[in-house]
Amino acid sequence: MWIYEKKLQHPVKIARCDPAMAKIIITQLGGPDGELGASMRYLNQRYAMPNDKVKAALTDIGTEELGHMEMVSSIVHQLTRNLSMSEIEKSGFAPYFVDHTVGIYPVDANGVPFSASTFQSTGDPIADLHEDMGAEQKARKTYDNILNLCDDPDVRDVIKFLREREIVHYQRFGESLENILDGLNSKNYYAFNPAFIPKKD
Amino acid sequence: MNERKTLLARLAACDFILYETALFLDTHPDCKDALAFYQKHLEMRKKAEEEYTEKYGMLQHKDYKGQNSWQWTEGPWPWEYEEG
Numbered sequence: 001m002w003i004y005e006k007k008l009q010h011p012v013k014i015a016r017c018d019p020a021m022a023k024i025i026i027t028q029l030g031g032p033d034g035e036l037g038a039s040m041r042y043l044n045q046r047y048a049m050p051n052d053k054v055k056a057a058l059t060d061i062g063t064e065e066l067g068h069m070e071m072v073s074s075i076v077h078q079l080t081r082n083l084s085m086s087e088i089e090k091s092g093f094a095p096y097f098v099d100h101t102v103g104i105y106p107v108d109a110n111g112v113p114f115s116a117s118t119f120q121s122t123g124d125p126i127a128d129l130h131e132d133m134g135a136e137q138k139a140r141k142t143y144d145n146i147l148n149l150c151d152d153p154d155v156r157d158v159i160k161f162l163r164e165r166e167i168v169h170y171q172r173f174g175e176s177l178e179n180i181l182d183g184l185n186s187k188n189y190y191a192f193n194p195a196f197i198p199k200k201d
Numbered sequence: 202m203n204e205r206k207t208l209l210a211r212l213a214a215c216d217f218i219l220y221e222t223a224l225f226l227d228t229h230p231d232c233k234d235a236l237a238f239y240q241k242h243l244e245m246r247k248k249a250e251e252e253y254t255e256k257y258g259m260l261q262h263k264d265y266k267g268q269n270s271w272q273w274t275e276g277p278w279p280w281e282y283e284e285g
Binding site: 001003046047052053055056059060 | 261280
């Protein structure tokens with residue numbers, strides 16, 4: 001069960017509107033390495049995990065990612081306040097505007113809607129945790145690219161916070177993978193055995 | 202049903218009442234009857250929660266009560282099948 005807290009994990013206060021930047025940053029809501037996919041990946045993977053510590057880590061990180069979705073959406077919302085039609089047209093925001101006005105819809109930077117095919121839940125703890133570590137690095141990469149594209153200190157402050165969380169999550173998933181590997185028989189050094197063993201008829 | 206499950210069922214009942222009332226209050230924020238109903242069940246919920254977390258541990262991180270180990274990571278998890 002989830003409970004909503006009426007606050008952001010880290011404050012978002014962006015004085016200057018910038019619809020072109022909003023169009024880029026929205027990829028961290030609905031893009032291939034965004035927070036919506038991250039959250040769905042971890043929360044859906046929990047059920048196949050054999051280890052209680054790993055269940056806890058996926059629950060907590062998946063929950064935090066829901067909060068990060070809200071932070072990314074808050075950035076996009078504040079970057080698109082009080083726009084004139086000429087600002088919308090000149091900034092390249094018009095293609096998003098025509099479908100979604102200044103509402104929030106999970107798309108990538110090219111306007112492609114969110115897809116669950118950007119993540120996996122394999123039922124195999126080793127495969128899933130390797131994906132999770134990769135996913136954190138891919139999200140960190142996107143935040144690094146946003147920092148290269150963005151000069152506004154109000155936006156950069158939030159993006160830097162989110163980037164740092166990717167690094168922490170990567171560390172926790174690395175430890176979770178070690179946890180799973182430690183539970184394997186020493187003959188399974190290359191971690192190749194399937195997680196699913198069918199019941200005999 | 203064991204005692205843990207009985208206490209959990211009581212919590213779930215209180216929480217459902219609170220949630221249902223909160224939804225009603227979202228569209229009727231000044232309804233005095235609904236506000237009083239919420240208040241009454243909020244107190245019941247607090248008592249049920251205290252009893253549960255005292256005996257069986259954390260429902261959320263902030264239920265931590267100074268133990269030597271982070272009991273949060275201990276099962277059973279809510280999605281797991283339990284006998285009895």
